[in-house]
Amino acid sequence: MKSIVQNVLEKYNSDATRLMDILIxxxxxxxxxxxxxxxxxAETLDISEVDVLQTVSFYHFFSTEPRGKYSVxxxxxxxxEMMGRAKIAEAFEREAGCKFGEVTExxxxxxxxxxxxxxxxxxxAAIINGVIFTELTAFRVKEIVNGMRAGLSVEELxxxxxxxxxxxxESLHSTVDNNIHKTGAVIFSDYxxxxxxxxxxxxxLSPEQVIERVKASGVRGRGGAGFPTALKWExxxxxxxxxxxxxxxxDEGEPGTFKDRVILTERPNLVLDGMTVAGYAIGxxxxxxxxxxxxxxxxxxxxxxxADMRAAGQLGKNAGDIKGFDFDIRLQFGAGAYVCGEESALxxxxxxxxxxxxxxxxxxVEKGFLGMPTIVNNxxxxxxxxxxxxxxxDWYRTLGTSQSTGTKVxxxxxxxxxxxxxxxxxxxxxxxxxxxxGAETGEVQAVQVGGPSGSCIASNEFSRILSYEDLxxxxxxxxxxxxxxxxxxxVYNFIDFFAKESCGxxxxxxxxxxMYRKTxxxxxAGHGKRSDVQAMLDWVPIALASRCGLGHxxxxxxxxxxxxxxxxxxxxIVNADETFESSFDLETSVAEANRxxxxxx
Amino acid sequence: xxxxxxxxTSLAGCFGCHMSVLDIDERILDLIELVEFNKSPIDDIKxxxxxxxxxxxxxxxxxxxxxxxxxxxxxxCSTLIALGECAIMGxxxxxxxxxxxxxCLEEAYLNGLTTKDNNPDRILPxxxxxxxxxxxxxxxxxxxxxxxxxxxxxxxxDLIWNALTALIxxxxxxxxxxxxxxx
Numbered sequence: 151m152k153s154i155v156q157n158v159l160e161k162y163n164s165d166a167t168r169l170m171d172i173l174i175x176x177x178x179x180x181x182x183x184x185x186x187x188x189x190x191x192a193e194t195l196d197i198s199e200v201d202v203l204q205t206v207s208f209y210h211f212f213s214t215e216p217r218g219k220y221s222v223x224x225x226x227x228x229x230x231e232m233m234g235r236a237k238i239a240e241a242f243e244r245e246a247g248c249k250f251g252e253v254t255e256x257x258x259x260x261x262x263x264x265x266x267x268x269x270x271x272x273x274x275a276a277i278i279n280g281v282i283f284t285e286l287t288a289f290r291v292k293e294i295v296n297g298m299r300a301g302l303s304v305e306e307l308x309x310x311x312x313x314x315x316x317x318x319x320e321s322l323h324s325t326v327d328n329n330i331h332k333t334g335a336v337i338f339s340d341y342x343x344x345x346x347x348x349x350x351x352x353x354x355l356s357p358e359q360v361i362e363r364v365k366a367s368g369v370r371g372r373g374g375a376g377f378p379t380a381l382k383w384e385x386x387x388x389x390x391x392x393x394x395x396x397x398x399x400x401d402e403g404e405p406g407t408f409k410d411r412v413i414l415t416e417r418p419n420l421v422l423d424g425m426t427v428a429g430y431a432i433g434x435x436x437x438x439x440x441x442x443x444x445x446x447x448x449x450x451x452x453x454x455x456x457a458d459m460r461a462a463g464q465l466g467k468n469a470g471d472i473k474g475f476d477f478d479i480r481l482q483f484g485a486g487a488y489v490c491g492e493e494s495a496l497x498x499x500x501x502x503x504x505x506x507x508x509x510x511x512x513x514x515v516e517k518g519f520l521g522m523p524t525i526v527n528n529x530x531x532x533x534x535x536x537x538x539x540x541x542x543x544d545w546y547r548t549l550g551t552s553q554s555t556g557t558k559v560x561x562x563x564x565x566x567x568x569x570x571x572x573x574x575x576x577x578x579x580x581x582x583x584x585x586x587x588g589a590e591t592g593e594v595q596a597v598q599v600g601g602p603s604g605s606c607i608a609s610n611e612f613s614r615i616l617s618y619e620d621l622x623x624x625x626x627x628x629x630x631x632x633x634x635x636x637x638x639x640x641v642y643n644f645i646d647f648f649a650k651e652s653c654g655x656x657x658x659x660x661x662x663x664x665m666y667r668k669t670x671x672x673x674x675a676g677h678g679k680r681s682d683v684q685a686m687l688d689w690v691p692i693a694l695a696s697r698c699g700l701g702h703x704x705x706x707x708x709x710x711x712x713x714x715x716x717x718x719x720x721x722x723i724v725n726a727d728e729t730f731e732s733s734f735d736l737e738t739s740v741a742e743a744n745r746x747x748x749x750x751x
Numbered sequence: 752x753x754x755x756x757x758x759x760t761s762l763a764g765c766f767g768c769h770m771s772v773l774d775i776d777e778r779i780l781d782l783i784e785l786v787e788f789n790k791s792p793i794d795d796i797k798x799x800x801x802x803x804x805x806x807x808x809x810x811x812x813x814x815x816x817x818x819x820x821x822x823x824x825x826x827x828c829s830t831l832i833a834l835g836e837c838a839i840m841g842x843x844x845x846x847x848x849x850x851x852x853x854x855c856l857e858e859a860y861l862n863g864l865t866t867k868d869n870n871p872d873r874i875l876p877x878x879x880x881x882x883x884x885x886x887x888x889x890x891x892x893x894x895x896x897x898x899x900x901x902x903x904x905x906x907x908x909d910l911i912w913n914a915l916t917a918l919i920x921x922x923x924x925x926x927x928x929x930x931x932x933x934x
Contacts, residue, residue: 681896728896729825729895729896730822730825730894730895730896731892731893731894731895731896733893734818734889734893734894736815736818738886739885739886739887739889740815740883740884740885740886741886742851742852742853742886743852743853743856743883743884743885743886744877744883746852746853746856746857746875747856747875747876747877748875748877749877749879749883
């Protein structure tokens with residue numbers, strides 16, 4: 151009989167570029183990746199063991215040691231903290247009898263921290279063996295751990311009513327909620343599967359005409375950077391290469407954003423048709439939907455939809471009845487790494503490597519996946535483009551503002567009555583949105599726009615307009631009430647997140663994220679100096695020497711709060727002496743050595 | 752022009768940076784036209800006898816005595832320079848920073864190859880004349896404000912010369928790429 155490892159390798163034709171899939175499948179079977187298994191994988195793929203190990207060590211869901219029959223990954227994002235994560239963590243430790251970062255002695259339960267899992271509107275939440283558990287309470291934790299001891303399956307442990315919308319469907323069967331509080335004209339409106347392709351075939355649109363239409367609509371990238379979508383497609387179409395590739399970026403890792411999860415749940419066909427339209431426009435035959443591992447629970451659901459699309463002729467040979475257009479889509483999962491949301495890192499990861507960003511140029515549109523011209527578009531961008539193809543650029547331009555056309559899906563979480571997903575036209579102010587989501591103005595201390603890499607704004611900026619020309623955002627809004635200590639709870643969490651998620655490739659990012667964290671710790675401990683605050687501003691140009699956006703934006707949580715909440719920093723500066731550091735204490739630092747040699751101070 | 756007064760010291764360093772100061776060769780004759788040395792191993796003055804314009808510190812802080820000397824330097828020098836890797840980052844001595852100090856002491860005096868059979872009474876040095884060991888080696892900026900950092904292991908003689916003369920004469924520092932080397 152063949153080993154499970156050999157079966158998995160065979161399933162992926164022993165193709166080393168599919169290493170991520172191979173490792174994920176083996177780990178899901180074995181619970182972890184024992185070194186002899188890695189050696190076996192390396193030998194069959196004809197790559198070195200170190201190549202396998204460096205990929206394994208990059209992603210935090212991979213482990214070379216057992217992580218328990220039940221592996222609990224409890225979200226430690228800032229909103230989880232705001233919603234009482236500490237009590238839940240305590241309950242897990244008490245009930246399981248081990249600390250976070252450890253596995254119980256009987257190897258039954260492992261407890262681990264994990265950054266934002268895209269459930270900010272239903273925190274505290276955890277992933278246990280790939281299944282999402284939301285709105286945890288200390289009582290539920292007790293029940294769950296008891297269930298683990300009784301040997302229940304993860305599905306049995308869940309014992310919670312199913313979520314709203316398609317979450318309750320048979321192939322998804324999840325307790326996650328969509329919490330769509332406002333639908334809009336583009337994404338959460340009626341859409342028939344295959345409609346975008348039908349439009350192309352009915353109007354006999356050439357790929358160039360599709361690009362023209364998208365260009366006329368003014369659709370820009372919804373991931374945050376706002377690059378004109380049609381321009382990206384045009385560059386890629388013109389680039390020479392044996393094959394062209396379409397990637398849909400569903401590696402939604404920016405803490406506070408969860409809209410892609412909801413779009414993939416409620417409008418999967420719009421996303422997948424968007425990929426197909428893009429594939430037609432750039433001349434691709436293959437599309438890859440890259441999902442973060444946190445969304446693994448969507449796999450069977452999406453696979454079923456892909457199968458239905460193939461059966462309906464929307465994928466495959468002459469896809470969507472467009473003669474000579476062959477196109478198919480496959481899923482690709484990551485394994486836990488924020489930086490993979492950066493397009494070149496995402497491509498590296500899809501090739502089975504560490505998700506380290508590439509040097510650019512060349513940009514992916516010229517040399518992307520396997521060295522071929524590739525576009526990487528956000529989930530929402532592809533939906534917007536597909537709708538433009540169906541309903542036309544003129545219709546689309548009636549939505550939003552002149553520079554920011556169309557709608558934007560927001561992920562709203564934190565201190566408000568109705569956290570969840572809202573599709574609005576571009577052009578509303580932050581105040582409008584606070585009113586819309588039931589946040590009491592006057593009780594809002596700050597709004598974090600665009601996640602940790604975005605900016606933290608105070609009430610004097612709440613009249614700013616959400617749009618590419620004023621306050622651009624990938625869609626995450628975290629509302630922070632007056633009751634929270636902004637520096638300790640929010641800013642520290644964000645900078646700690648960047649320090650942990652830096653891939654370490656650029657020394658500027660690797661070192662600076664640690665320096666920012668350490669300096670903030672110093673200020674929080676009451677040892678800060680005025681010059682420390684200034685130094686953190688002075689480091690920004692150095693951060694910009696990093697290769698990718700993570701390194702560039704990592705100082706933002708601190709820099710934007712120094713700009714907008716300077717009094718919070720200055721209020722903590724008690725050390726007036728700039729010449730000596732009060733954080734150094736001789737007595738403490740010699741204590742251990744003196745104890746060891748038996749000496750009194 | 753009055754001569755600037757300069758003090759130097761080596762804390763947890765190897766004196767390599769001081770050797771590099773001497774590597775300015777015959778320019779030392781120009782230097783003594785510009786400066787007067789106070790507390791320094793170069794003239795063997797042990798304690799500060801007056802306030803200094805420039806203090807040059809080699810090495811990080813590994814012991815209570817290093818801390819004491821460093822604080823004296825900060826008090827007595829208007830401008831403080833961290834000279835070389837150890838002063839700036841802790842350098843080689845800081846390799847012990849990931850090992851608890853107790854383990855370091857036990858390895859050095861009880862379990863090491865050269866000590867384990869030669870220390871029958873298992874003595875760990877604790878005479879009060881000996882400085883106390885810190886839990887880790889600290890770069891000097893973690894204790895005091897540092898005005899300038901001159902990198903290298905050791906910094907090149909040209910770097911030291913260029914920086915010092917610029918500082919003394921109030922000129923802009925001439926730091927071409929070749930001068931900033933790390934070995």
